[in-house]
Amino acid sequence: MPQGKPPQVPDDGLTTRQRRRSNVLAVHTGTGKGKSTAAFGMALRAWHVGWPIAVFQFVKSPKWRVGEEAAFQALGCSGVGGSVTWHKMGEGWSWIKKPAGEDHAANAAEGWAQVKRDLLAERYAFYVLDEFTYPIHWGWIDVHDVVDTLKSRGGTQHVVITGRYAAPELIAAADLVTEMGKVKHPMDEGRKGQAGIEW
């Protein structure tokens, strides 16, 4: 609602213009579909305004996001819009269940360390931390470190975090939180995923 009137104007001494430029931390959580998909949709707008974009996939299967990655590669090379950098933190994780093995935890921690370096360097304007809630949920990454890092980030650096089980601390720190609720899913009817729809 870009042209809407907010229900209250904060007494923060900022102009509307300054508030428009403030950093946004968005969290897409819940058990339904569309959490990551909406984050990539947001990245389209970021691309359009010319921002450098970074995607950090805290992923589980090399099959996932191939369509999104190909699309953003094509956009990044199109000569217009912002640049796109795509990071994969680990491959072959399970989705909801905590995978065994210390290497997953180390991959996630390393991925987060990279995000921290990039935030400190103000390297990008728009970050997708895809499925980042899981390594936090599994205790591999300290949520207080995440919140402190995000709260103290400089410049104009918008961050979108996706995944189930978003920690209350993360939700408290976020500006925009959407819960994607599952109402109905084809798998309930015994269908399996489809190319072009699920990946």
Add this chain to the structure above:
Amino acid sequence: MPQGKPPQVPDDGLTTRQRRRSNVLAVHTGTGKGKSTAAFGMALRAWHVGWPIAVFQFVKSPKWRVGEEAAFQALGCSGVGGSVTWHKMGEGWSWIKKPAGEDHAANAAEGWAQVKRDLLAERYAFYVLDEFTYPIHWGWIDVHDVVDTLKSRGGTQHVVITGRYAAPELIAAADLVTEMGKVKHPMDEGRKGQAGIEW
């Protein structure tokens, strides 16, 4: 969950391969953010598998979706992936409130008539009917006509419908329904929309 095991296998005489190819009707509804954004994210995957895509915007402001439209134009011209056709059914609608004036109803009806013609001709493989729930909700388009048309569509034509107030008949007919719930929004804190985030 493309590689997941569905909780039950339907007794419909179809193979998994056939079920994988069946049409999907998805509905993104609820009061939260991400309904349209996730639909455009899905369209990235459809683009990647080379499907012809059509976006029908049942819109309210020319400002909206400019980022998405520019991105899909760039993708459509990239020489890889599927083609993208972008239709705008009307401009300057109010978002949630029913706008006055008969022309809006006529615009919406005309847009729906075009969708019907395209479905009948099997012109596209992936349709985004953006904010299509509103003209149904306002009584401009008959939900039974929508459901009958979608149920009888031929070929492989996936359809995603977005917007608040999705009619129960539409939800009943859908394969995939996600409710985007608002947990927290920057406007609650008095912020206004930001370029790159909201449009």
